[in-house]
């Protein structure tokens with residue numbers, strides 16, 4: 693198989709590269725917030741989120757992610773691992789600054805980019821895995837649950853905490869969560885805005901494995917992807933599609949409606965106020981540290 697090894701990426705020295713001798717990456721001016729590398733030996737792609745301080749998902753990061761996902765699939769990589777360059781945050785979820793007092797056109801592009809990235813990830817033909825090496829609230833949990841396999845480092849948190857910010861997790865956020873967590877646990881957790889600790893997440897099945905280091909997490913993801921070694925990729929992809937087509941079609945057919953619901957919700961004065969208070973709280977906490 694001809695695997696491309698020079699794809700979108702930013703080479704940044706702060707990321708320890710375990711397999712430096714067998715991975716290749718190419719810096720492109722368009723990739724600001726991601727590193728994308730393909731391991732020559734395994735054919736597995738790694739997408740590293742790199743938007744300090746907390747990898748909050750803004751329009752540009754979401755667009756880059758989607759481009760990387762497309763590249764991985766187009767170039768028939770054996771699988772894709774998503775991880776973070778931070779030692780404490782996988783991603784803090786959607787960039788609240790995109791939704792607080794937003795510009796009309798920008799916020800529409802932002803939500804559309806989120807829909808596109810999620811559909812690309814959730815519907816990816818290749819095996820996908822999340823090495824969750826830090827906190828993964830809200831949009832972070834959305835990315836993790838869109839993957840087929842999740843491994844997490846101890847003492848972090850993950851979950852859909854939208855209600856605590858005064859916003860509502862859309863149906864497609866919830867349906868991916870429901871794929872991995874029993875309905876009753878999901879309903880209770882999402883209405884409460886619960887963030888599970890790593891141990892709790894493992895206990896309810898929100899994450900598949902827990903390991904102590906990022907290297908171990910990547911190795912676990914590689915092991916998961918490797919488990920398809922003897923499976924026909926075409927048969928695998930179609931089988932995966934059977935499990936996921938309903939949510940994908942639903943969102944595809946209702947993209948505009950979903951956008952309007954989102955805009956209608958976040959533009960409510962009470963929601964803007966709640967978001968402002970939440971952001972203020974985050975900033976105060978950050979200054980104290």
Ligand SMILES: CCCC/C=C/CC(=O)SCCNC(=O)CCNC(=O)[C@H](O)C(C)(C)COP(=O)(O)OP(=O)(O)OC[C@H]1O[C@@H](n2cnc3c(N)ncnc32)[C@H](O)[C@@H]1OP(=O)(O)O
Pocket residue numbers: 745746748780781783784785786787788789827829830831832853854857859860861862953954957958971974975976977978979981
């Ligand atoms: C229909 C509507 C549906 C909308 C759906 C939305 C889904 C979402 O994803 S909403 C976003 C939800 N995310 C959160 O609630 C997470 C908030 N962040 C945190 O809890 C913490 O930052 C953290 C646990 C992830 C990390 O803690 P840490 O101590 O390392 O960092 P901080 O000091 O808290 O933050 C540093 C810096 O970053 C800013 N920030 C944090 N999260 C966000 C964010 N999601 N968007 C924008 N900015 C964020 C924080 O304010 C600090 O900024 P300053 O350095 O300027 O003070």
